[in-house]
Amino acid sequence: MEGLRSFPTIGKDELIRYFTLPPADEAFLRKFRRAQNVLGAAVQLSTLPWLGFVPVEVPAAPPTAAGRLARQLGLAVADLAGYGEREQTRTDHLKEIAGYLGWKPAKTIEHKELDEFLLARAMEHDSPSLLFRLGCEYLRSAKVIRPGVVSLLEKVATAREAAERETHARVAHLLYPEWAQGLDGLLVVDLAGGRAGAGVADERGRRGREAEVPAGTWRGRPGHVVPARRAGAATWPRSGAG
Template identity: 30%
Template sequence: MASHSPALLTTAQRALLSRLPDDLPDRDIARFYTLTPADRAFIAQHRRSVNRLGVAVQLCMLRYPGRTLMSLPDVPVRVLRAIAQQLDIAPAAFVSYGARRTTCYEHLDAIKAHYGYRTWTWQDARAVMRAILPQAQANAQSLPLIEAAHQQLRDRRLILPGITVVERLVWGVQRVATRSVERLLTRDLTVDQQARLDALLVVAADAPRSTRGSMPLTWLREEPGDPAPAALLRLLDQLAILADLALPPLPATLHRSRWRQLARQGAHYRPQPLRVLD
């Protein structure tokens, strides 16, 4: 994954994915932050109430959003209260947690050792990329892919890296997915069909404007307009050219949402820029 990969998210999206939402629904708080008896037994190994609460919060943050407590800007009050109530500890005790930074990291190491959380490796990155590749082939949008990558990391008990690192990972997946879709769309084209498609982008230097020779693809895209005889003849001519190409049907394995995205993107391209695309 090259370091020059483009940013896939806006600043606001990046900030949102790097913190715990203040408006997390009650059902999600119950889902992610309900402590099991085994959790309470592990937490109880720490004597002071402030440390028990701190360990519980650290464990919960690793579960969702999947980040270390030290990498988050804050913990929403509603979330802190829900965790503290289960331990019968006043939420205010959390204020003094972390006065010694070393203690926080010692607790983090203990949680990682006990629950199996760990920092990701490039081998893990490849596994995550393989897991989200089918989604990238079906839908090229970046935000859902980044959210899917986050979920894959959480499922593997891998501590989420910085958001820009995940962006680079997803960018790499998108490139692989795009190449695979391109191969899928062009694999059944004959040499003659490829040449004829390329010819649609060639401008005849001596052709007058607004004619088929000025830019065949532009001419093929023209709508019939008024139901006049000339417009009907032009439409029939356009349909005949398309039929004569005898292009293969869309591959059954290409997800419908992806070819719709491609169609929308292609509709916005003018023929001239299409000539310089790889």
């Protein structure tokens, strides 16, 4: 988990691509005045497009990356030590840098779009690590600052659960097309007294109360069950996730 919050090892190509300052970037960084702030802001400016976020410990940037920036700015690498001791300084600088680069924090609309993206990918892939990586790549391409690791992992888990429910529903419609128009009405509310939901009562009434929900059911959403068998029908496919 900690590795997802800190600086990874940097390769030569990434070093050249992300830690080379064009004149416009150098001019922007000079506004931070103090050597410590200029170099610290330079690390943040270079790291945001590289990782999609900036680790809290900015001075822990790869020495080769910090050294490359220091040489371009005519500063000493040692100037980076102590940068960000005041959290407010670091966050204020990141806000300015994000605005300069055209990045934005994840707000309500960005969270919703990320959820939709993850759900679509979860319908194709079930690997949590792959979904996490795809989510990070999506956010970078949209220039949205990556939210916290825990938050993103929770979104991945939610997307996987939603994809599983959607898959079960699609399988139900394929195996039992006659249920397509009223699948929700066949859900049985599993109350303490065993009382059936209104949808089931209506369905039974329409069928002249020909059959009761048989024993042996596949459980879907918490508090609900779906008939596992019908006369002359195959057994409902069971998921390993239960």
